[in-house]
Amino acid sequence: MKKSKILLGTVILGIIGLITVAADHIDAPAAQGTSADITDFYAFQAENTSNLVFVANVQGLLSPSATNTTNFDENVLVEFNIDTNGDNVEDLVIQAIPRDGKMYFFGPVAPSVTGLNSTISEMSSIKGEVAISAKGSNAVIATNAAGMKMFAGPRDDPFFFDFAKYSEIIGGTASAFSTPGADTFAGTNVLSIVVEVPKSMIGTSGTINTWVEAKVKQ
Amino acid sequence: MKINFIKYTAALLMSSIVLVSCNNNDDEPVIIKTDFSGTFAQKDQMGRPAVNTVFTSSASKDEFNVTIPSEQNASFQAMFEANLKGLSPAFANMGDKNALGQDAAAFTGLLATDVLNVSLDGTTTFYDGTNVLTGRALADDVITVELLLIFGGEDFTENPTLSDDNVNANDKDFLTSFPYLASPW
Numbered sequence: 129m130k131k132s133k134i135l136l137g138t139v140i141l142g143i144i145g146l147i148t149v150a151a152d153h154i155d156a157p158a159a160q161g162t163s164a165d166i167t168d169f170y171a172f173q174a175e176n177t178s179n180l181v182f183v184a185n186v187q188g189l190l191s192p193s194a195t196n197t198t199n200f201d202e203n204v205l206v207e208f209n210i211d212t213n214g215d216n217v218e219d220l221v222i223q224a225i226p227r228d229g230k231m232y233f234f235g236p237v238a239p240s241v242t243g244l245n246s247t248i249s250e251m252s253s254i255k256g257e258v259a260i261s262a263k264g265s266n267a268v269i270a271t272n273a274a275g276m277k278m279f280a281g282p283r284d285d286p287f288f289f290d291f292a293k294y295s296e297i298i299g300g301t302a303s304a305f306s307t308p309g310a311d312t313f314a315g316t317n318v319l320s321i322v323v324e325v326p327k328s329m330i331g332t333s334g335t336i337n338t339w340v341e342a343k344v345k346q
Numbered sequence: 347m348k349i350n351f352i353k354y355t356a357a358l359l360m361s362s363i364v365l366v367s368c369n370n371n372d373d374e375p376v377i378i379k380t381d382f383s384g385t386f387a388q389k390d391q392m393g394r395p396a397v398n399t400v401f402t403s404s405a406s407k408d409e410f411n412v413t414i415p416s417e418q419n420a421s422f423q424a425m426f427e428a429n430l431k432g433l434s435p436a437f438a439n440m441g442d443k444n445a446l447g448q449d450a451a452a453f454t455g456l457l458a459t460d461v462l463n464v465s466l467d468g469t470t471t472f473y474d475g476t477n478v479l480t481g482r483a484l485a486d487d488v489i490t491v492e493l494l495l496i497f498g499g500e501d502f503t504e505n506p507t508l509s510d511d512n513v514n515a516n517d518k519d520f521l522t523s524f525p526y527l528a529s530p531w
Contacts, residue, residue, distance in 0.1 A: 151395040151488070156407035159390035166390045171462055172470040172483040175523050180464070183484075183527065192531040205386040216415040216459055227380050243414055248382040263530045279525035284518045286527050287395075289489045290511040297508065304507030314517035315531050322525040327466050335480075337461035339393035339415060343386035 150313075151287045153188040163187060163201030164342035167318050168287050171338050174324050179275075182208045182222065182325070184340045185318035188285055195263050195282045195317045200226040203345040206321055207246060210236065210330060211337040218242050220330065223249060224280070224321045231280035231321065232257045233272075236329050246343050254329070263317075277324040285318045388412050393460035395472075395488045400433070400496075401426040401457060410460075419458045426454035434496045436504065444495045445502050446478065453495065484520045484527065489513075 153167040154160035167188030174181045184206050190198055205225045209218035220236040225248060237252040256272035261281030270278045290309030296302035330336060390411050392398070402410045403425055413421050427450050431438040437450040444453055463479045464470055470481025473491045482488065490510045497505040518528035 150399060152390070152392040152398060155392075155398045156390070156402075156411050158408040159411060162389070164389040166392045168395065169392045169462065170482045170484060171464045172481045173465075173468070177468075180466070180470075181524075181526060195530055204389075207386075211415075211461065216461055225382065227382075232380070232382070244388040244412055246386045246388075247384070248386070250382050267525050267529070269524055277524045282530040283525070283527035284516070284530055286484045286516055286520065288487075288513050288516045290513045294511060305511045307512045309512035311513045311517055317530040320525070320527050322527065324524055331466050333467050334465075336464050336466060337393075337415070338464055339391055339461045341388050342390040343388050345384045346387050 150188075150289060150291055153287070159342070164204045164344050166206075166340060166342050167285065169340040170286070176324075178327055179324050180327050180330065182323050182338070182340075183286075184208065184224070184321045185283075185285065185287075186321075186342060188287075188316065188318045189313070190282070190317040190319075192263075192315070192317065198282075198319065200231065200260065200280065200319055202226050205246060205248065205343040205345070207341045207343060208323070209339050209341060212331050214335075214337065216337055221246070221249070222323055222325070224323070226260060226280070230257045230259055231278065233276070233278055233323060236325060246341075274329065275326045276329075277322075279320070279322040281320065282317045283320040285313045285316050287313050289313065391415075391460070393462045394457065395482070396492055397457055397460045400492070401429050401454070403429060415459050415461050418460055419455065423451075423454055423458040426458050427451055430454055430496065434505075436499065443500050445498060445500060446495065447500075485515065487514050 151168045154165060159165045166184060166186055168185040170183040172181050187198055205223060208222040210220040211217055212219045218239060221239045222233060222235040224231055224233050233256045234249045234252045235254055237249045237254060240247055254274045256270060256276055256278050258270035258278040258280055259268045261268045263282050267279055288311045290305060291312035293302060293305050293309060398407055398410050410422060430450050436442050443449050462482055465480040469477050470483055471477050472482045472486040472488045493509045494502050498509040520526055520528055
């Protein structure tokens with residue numbers, strides 16, 4: 129009896145684990161629903177093919193009205209990590225942190241220390257800032273002397289997935305996706321940080337490994 | 347000796363001049379410096395889409411977010427392999443592979459190190475029919491690619507009702523120019 133209860137609990141927990149959402153939206157108990165919850169990460173060649181674009185989205189599933197009252201958190205550092213030599217340890221970081229209506233950028237720069245704890249590389253020779261865009265206004269785009277472009281502000285969530293149907297399949301109440309499916313993320317916003325960087329600041333050719341981190345001030 | 351004395355005196359004199367000149371803005375308005383001090387500790391991380399969500403057991407999701415990528419394989423590959431076989435039982439069969447030619451161990455060995463591989467040399471896409479894992483573009487249908495790799499078998503034909511969610515594009519068009527993402531709702 130007791131054992132079967134525990135088993136049932138494990139199964140339910142397992143199902144909850146599988147259905148707790150999406151790309152990285154609310155992926156884990158400690159981060160979900162907080163200002164440090166990463167929803168998505170993209171890295172792609174820019175319109176100018178000499179550049180790379182990095183996108184980090186945080187605080188997902190914002191309704192249009194919630195978007196008006198949701199801001200970047202000044203205690204949360206968003207850090208793009210770039211490994212250029214294949215050991216999955218960051219050789220370069222681009223740090224982004226908001227202060228008083230602006231998003232400040234530092235790097236690409238070698239971090240003072242790698243791993244779970246960061247300090248902000250204020251002394252980096254490469255830096256920039258951009259006013260955080262408001263919903264309903266044109267996107268504010270800043271450039272810096274290094275040729276980087278910077279943006280921060282609310283955007284439509286670029287992620288698309290019939291997450292509701294996936295949850296039903298995993299939960300055992302559906303056996304197939306619908307045709308067509310329904311995008312669970314339609315009509316919702318995220319807070320986006322977009323930075324475009326000349327490839328020459330990262331490397332010459334080959335493959336990099338990259339990931340994004342949200343880090344909270346202690 | 348005497349020359350040293352002169353040297354040191356000169357050095358002292360020079361440094362005091364430098365120090366003074368560093369400090370000669372005393373009469374100008376004070377500029378309040380933006381404070382970026384402190385230590386920032388990791389709370390969330392992400393490389394490829396949906397990896398922590400789908401492959402990490404629920405009790406370990408926070409731990410996955412604070413395990414550095416270079417240590418993720420050692421800590422999570424076995425868990426990912428077990429969960430993959432639970433999700434898509436065909437992977438438990440000897441020799442069963444996905445369309446990348448990977449068996450369960452190889453596939454989860456790739457995924458457990460949660461970084462996005464990005465080419466500096468050209469097309470950047472999660473998968474476009476030709477290029478595999480050379481980046482992640484906004485329009486990439488990453489969920490269908492992952493469903494195909496989990497459920498679609500060796501040639502993407504198995505379990506067709508599970509291997510495509512039939513949502514193939516975003517609800518708003520992306521921009522061709524910076525900042526690329528569509529305006530908010």
